[in-house]
Amino acid sequence: MIHSKWIAFCFIALGLNSTANANNLHLIDSNPTTGFAIYRTSRPSEKDMKEFCKLGIQEMTVLSGTAEKYEFKHQGACPTLKVVYNESQSAKIPMSESFLRDFDNWVKDAQAQGKKIAFRCSCGCHRTGRLAAYYQMKYQGLSVKEATDVMYDLGKWMFLHRQLKPQVQALNDYIHGRPCSVKEKHCVVKK
Numbered sequence: 001m002i003h004s005k006w007i008a009f010c011f012i013a014l015g016l017n018s019t020a021n022a023n024n025l026h027l028i029d030s031n032p033t034t035g036f037a038i039y040r041t042s043r044p045s046e047k048d049m050k051e052f053c054k055l056g057i058q059e060m061t062v063l064s065g066t067a068e069k070y071e072f073k074h075q076g077a078c079p080t081l082k083v084v085y086n087e088s089q090s091a092k093i094p095m096s097e098s099f100l101r102d103f104d105n106w107v108k109d110a111q112a113q114g115k116k117i118a119f120r121c122s123c124g125c126h127r128t129g130r131l132a133a134y135y136q137m138k139y140q141g142l143s144v145k146e147a148t149d150v151m152y153d154l155g156k157w158m159f160l161h162r163q164l165k166p167q168v169q170a171l172n173d174y175i176h177g178r179p180c181s182v183k184e185k186h187c188v189v190k191k
Contacts, residue, residue, distance in 0.1 A: 023048050024124035028132055029140060035114030038107065040132045042124030043070045049077035052118065061085040061106065061119035063127040091126035094167050096189040100134070100174070107139070126164060133168045137175055144172045 023042045030037035039057060041048070043066060052060075060071060060081055065088030071081060084106060089095070110117045121127035129151035136142040136150065148168050166186035173180050173187075180187035 025051065025118075026124075028135060031111070031114075034111065035116070036111045037116040038110070038135065039116070039118040040124055040128050041118055041120045042128070043120065043122050044074065045070075046074040046077045049074040049081065052081055053078035056116045057081060057118050058115045059084045059106070059110070059117045061103070061117070063087075063089045063119060063121040063131065065089075066122070089121070089127050091121075091130065092163055094170060094186055094189055095130070095134070096191045097174075098191050100188065103131070103134075104138075107135070130164055130167055130171070134171045134175070137168075137172050144169050147172075 023044060025039055025041040025048070028038045028040055035056075037055075037057075039055070041052075043064070044052065049071070057078075058080060060067075060083050062071065062083055062085060065086055067083045067086040071083050075081070085102070089099075106117065109115070119128060119131055133142075133147035133151045136147045137144065142150070148165055151164065151168065163186060166182040169182050170180050170187045173182075
C-alpha cells in the first residue's frame with residue numbers, strides 16, 4: 001500500500017487526487033493490490049452517482065442524514081451503491097466513540113474485502129473534512145497540522161467552523177489513547 005504520509009498529503013493538498021467529474025470528490029487512500037479505496041465527497045447529483053459507479057464505490061456513509069434526497073433518489077444511476085450509515089451529525093458537536101468504533105470497523109472490513117467506500121455530508125467540507133482528518137491521522141500517520149491543512153484546503157467557509165481545529169486535536173488524542181488536551185466541548189463524546 002502506498003503509505004507515505006508526505007505523498008498522500010501533497011496529493012490531497014494540491015488537489016492532484018481530485019476526480020474532476022464528481023462534486024467535491026477526492027480520493028483519500030487506496031491499495032491497488034487489494035482494490036481498497038476510500039473517498040470523501042459531497043451530496044451527489046445523478047451525474048455524480050454515475051461517477052461513483054464508474055469508480056466502483058460500493059458503500060457510502062452519509063453524515064448529513066439526507067440519503068433519501070440524493071443516493072436513494074438517484075439510485076438508478078448507481079444501483080450497486082449501498083448506504084451503510086445515514087444520520088445527521090453536526091460539525092459543532094464532536095463525534096462519539098461509538099461512531100468512531102463503527103467507522104473503524106467499516107474501514108477495516110473494506111480494507112480486508114478490497115471494497116471502495118466513500119463518506120459525505122452536504123458540501124463535503126466540515127463533517128466530511130473532520131472525518132477525513134481522523135482517517136488520515138489514524139491510518140496514514142498525518143500530523144494534526146497536516147490533517148487540518150488538508151481539511152481547510154478542501155473545505156469552504158472554514159472560518160465559520162473554528163471548532164473543527166480543536167476537534168481534530170481531540171481526535172488525535174483519542175487515536176493515541178491520551179486524555180483530551182482541548183476544552184471538553186471539543187472532545188470525543190463518550191458513548
